[in-house]
Amino acid sequence: MVQLFTKKPRRANTFLRPRNSGLTPSSPREEGPLRLDRRLVLVTLIFVMAGLLFTYSSSAFDSVGYFKRQLLFDAIGLVVALVLARTYDKLQRLKIFRPMNLMIVTWVLLVIVLFTRTQAHVHRWIDLGIFKLQPSEIAKVTLVIYMADYLGRMAGKIGKDWHLLIRPAVVGGITLGLIWAERDLGTPFLMACVLGAMLFAAGLRLKQVFIPGILGLLFLLHQLFFVSYRRGRILSFLDPFATEGTTGYQLSRSFLAVGSGGWFGKGLGNSELKLEYLPAAHTDFIFSVMCEELGLLWAGFILGGFCYILIRGVQLARVGKTYTHSLLVFGLTLTICLQAFLNMGMAIGLLPTKGIALPFFSYGGSSVIMTLAMMGIILNTAAVDRTPAQLPREGRLTSKIK
Numbered sequence: 539m540v541q542l543f544t545k546k547p548r549r550a551n552t553f554l555r556p557r558n559s560g561l562t563p564s565s566p567r568e569e570g571p572l573r574l575d576r577r578l579v580l581v582t583l584i585f586v587m588a589g590l591l592f593t594y595s596s597s598a599f600d601s602v603g604y605f606k607r608q609l610l611f612d613a614i615g616l617v618v619a620l621v622l623a624r625t626y627d628k629l630q631r632l633k634i635f636r637p638m639n640l641m642i643v644t645w646v647l648l649v650i651v652l653f654t655r656t657q658a659h660v661h662r663w664i665d666l667g668i669f670k671l672q673p674s675e676i677a678k679v680t681l682v683i684y685m686a687d688y689l690g691r692m693a694g695k696i697g698k699d700w701h702l703l704i705r706p707a708v709v710g711g712i713t714l715g716l717i718w719a720e721r722d723l724g725t726p727f728l729m730a731c732v733l734g735a736m737l738f739a740a741g742l743r744l745k746q747v748f749i750p751g752i753l754g755l756l757f758l759l760h761q762l763f764f765v766s767y768r769r770g771r772i773l774s775f776l777d778p779f780a781t782e783g784t785t786g787y788q789l790s791r792s793f794l795a796v797g798s799g800g801w802f803g804k805g806l807g808n809s810e811l812k813l814e815y816l817p818a819a820h821t822d823f824i825f826s827v828m829c830e831e832l833g834l835l836w837a838g839f840i841l842g843g844f845c846y847i848l849i850r851g852v853q854l855a856r857v858g859k860t861y862t863h864s865l866l867v868f869g870l871t872l873t874i875c876l877q878a879f880l881n882m883g884m885a886i887g888l889l890p891t892k893g894i895a896l897p898f899f900s901y902g903g904s905s906v907i908m909t910l911a912m913m914g915i916i917l918n919t920a921a922v923d924r925t926p927a928q929l930p931r932e933g934r935l936t937s938k939i940k
Contacts, residue, residue, distance in 0.1 A: 801835055
């Protein structure tokens with residue numbers, strides 16, 4: 539099995555290295571203030587503020603309105619992140635926060651959304667009046683929590699007994715199937731990649747998923763090439779300017795926005811493509827607007843920020859107390875960063891266009907709030923694993939976590 543978090547011999551059958559050598563949860567943490575990772579907190583706050591700035595800049599004809607709503611979403615998200623960063627370890631003791639209960643609530647929401655009225659030809663939002671709830675964003679978090687809990691308890695055994703894969707396969711299949719029923723293929727693809735990485739982290743062997751992997755690949759190819767509007771996106775991805783009047787319009791405009799920005803951009807607020815030339819400029823294609831206004835140097839800064847979150851998340855997962863803690867931090871970190879890489883890859887033409895938000899930056903309530911909730915859980919789990927008594931023997935890495 540691939541050794542991601544440790545260089546221990548392969549015979550250990552796991553690439554996680556929790557300090558608690560057993561598979562049972564570690565003892566409750568010592569009471570006292572949690573030592574949150576200041577660097578992750580700083581990167582999060584910088585991204586939130588930059589997201590507010592570009593929400594205002596990219597929404598050309600209702601900048602103030604979008605800015606006010608995004609400010610509200612960010613404020614709610616930061617409160618949620620703060621609460622989770624300080625209390626998530628305690629909230630898990632409540633019955634409603636048990637992983638399976640979270641999944642049941644998620645399934646109920648995913649079923650309800652299928653009976654709501656369509657918006658842009660899809661069922662993805664539950665209209666609550668002043669706020670539109672997107673259950674698939676909640677599913678990203680709850681599914682990782684459930685898988686981390688289950689796989690954490692079964693880590694080291696997954697590769698020996700394929701029957702242990704039935705339960706996560708059923709839970710994951712139901713969740714991703716309900717999201718797919720909303721006519722959303724991007725989120726199931728994203729989460730399938732995350733869950734696959736978590737399974738391999740828990741000791742899964744390649745031969746155990748060979749046949750399911752082939753079936754999944756065939757299903758993906760069917761969805762891409764035998765569903766007309768998705769086939770159009772693939773063809774436009776191959777040559778966007780040949781179909782810029784139809785299916786290639788979004789990608790061709792995104793190319794123009796990114797290319798015209800050059801190294802240093804046209805200046806903040808000076809994007810021309812956002813003036814009704816680039817669809818979804820403040821949501822799916824906000825990265826293109828950022829490239830046009832502040833250039834490729836700013837794009838490199840954003841990419842570097844997400845790379846740092848990914849690297850830091852893997853470092854924190856590597857020293858978790860238990861397999862569950864390690865898998866939880868790893869899964870949530872990968873969810874945020876892989877989604878960001880998919881969005882940026884779509885904006886610059888490395889991937890076909892897909893309605894997937896850029897975490898922290900794209901306008902939207904559910905996306906922003908749940909992204910910040912994931913950061914809160916990561917910070918809490920990492921902080922709980924670093925009580926004051928453990929800091930001296932953690933070495934250079936954990937001594938930097940204040």
